[in-house]
Amino acid sequence: MNGSSDRYAVLLRGVNVGGVTVKMADLRSTLERSELQDVRTLLASGNAVVTTQQDSADLKQTVEQALREDFGYEARVIVLTVGRVAELAAAVPYAADDPAVHAYVTFSTNPDALEELLAIGEAAGQEQVRLGPEAMAWTAEKGATLDSELSKATAKPRFKSTTTTRNLRTLHKITAAG
Template sequence: MNPVRDNRYAILLRGVNVGGITVKMAELRDVLADLGLRDVRTLLASGNAVVTTDWDPAGLKERTEQALRKAFGYEAWVIVLPVYRIAELAGAVPYAGDDPAVHAYVTFSTDPAVLDELFEMGAAAGAEQVRIGPEALAWTVQKGSTLESPLSKAAAKPRYKSATTTRNLRTLHKIAAAE
């Protein structure tokens, strides 16, 4: 594998710029750069960053969460995945990212058992969903109904906050292109 490719990571922040937690992307870039991360790029205003580092994903997750907690004063949780893995998962989503009537989402988790639980809840509610990897679950919802969808409601429960985050498929394509 290409060493540069292997050292590019996506950092997906959970719950920023919603519910009163505001993190400006310029400030996020500064916090990540101050950690010693290289080539820091933020994407959109929903808490997505792509960085280069030699740290392992677990160390990157731990250090990033600590830095975010200190800098922004909230209970920060992140998902860290290699950018190439984001691209693979986005490519595995069987739904269109540009359907004018439907949103396609991917919920990520650091705990495969959590995704198993969410999948079971979604299945019981009749959700359109598919498991695309041990760390990801793809699902769809009619536009305008995201917050009322079974998977959105389930993932919002406090017990899942530390282990999950959800992104629109279009956002994942933008992250993958940042590689």
Template sequence: MTSYAVFLRGINVGGINIKMADLRQALQDCPFTGVKTLLASGNVVLASELEPAAVKDVFEACLRDSFGYDAWVVVLTADRVAELVNACPYPADDKSTHTYLTLASDPAALDELFDAAAALDGVEQTRLGPEATAWLAPAGGTLESPFSKLSAKPKYKASTTTRNLRTMIKVRDAAVAEPAGK
């Protein structure tokens, strides 16, 4: 049994509203155990005997069938979430900037996004691995930041999602707090 973190793309924004209790209910018939939701922004920790790609497929199919929208998720093992949080060189709490991690289910899409952001002025980013990049945005100006505008393009919608580092720390802590399968 492996512990996973599942990051949903685009829920509770843009008209796709899912209550976390409804999400847990929808997932009850899936091959997952210990399902916990965190915050209302689409973060789930769970355990499964499935491989990551299969967790992604089952989870997305459940969302489509239960809530009727084109669902995309990024699935990482709990251990990988911890590695990414630990590798992030930026602070979790800073008065002038906010740290974000953009996660991808398609490393090629993240490669393209990273390279495109490198060509923009004012983008500070660090590649954490094939599935994640960390970047900074000015406090109070995240949505207007160059990286945020770039990553919001439709071509990245199906393969990327972004979380602030504080959320990633909460997901890491929840995923490792309960051993897989409990």
């Protein structure tokens, strides 16, 4: 515990795809039963904003354990303060509303994984930038996200447990909910 309450973004990895279904109302109930306060879920892609006195490492453990128990899958989450999400979103050099491309941020609990993803993107000529030790931003043409080298790479087993990607517009919504 850190002694004071902080507002955190909880980003679930791999839900509502590949057979793992987590309804946001059920996610909210699970998080509230885990003694988290002011729980808000956002969109159907596994995003929540919570208040807690736990630090980010303890919160990550709490949420992953609760998800395993309630939904029966090997849950992985990334936890950042809402303030940090806002900083990272503000640092993205791409527009959130570009009509030709989507702007994404990939988060990772493993800085080496981000370095590997950056190398993959660079080799593919990917538009990308490192935002910090936990995040990188990149773009994909609308309609071609799943065909992009970074999207394909983050779907590989070695990245699944440590990374998750969000559209920049989603990060703005998380920040607004914080």
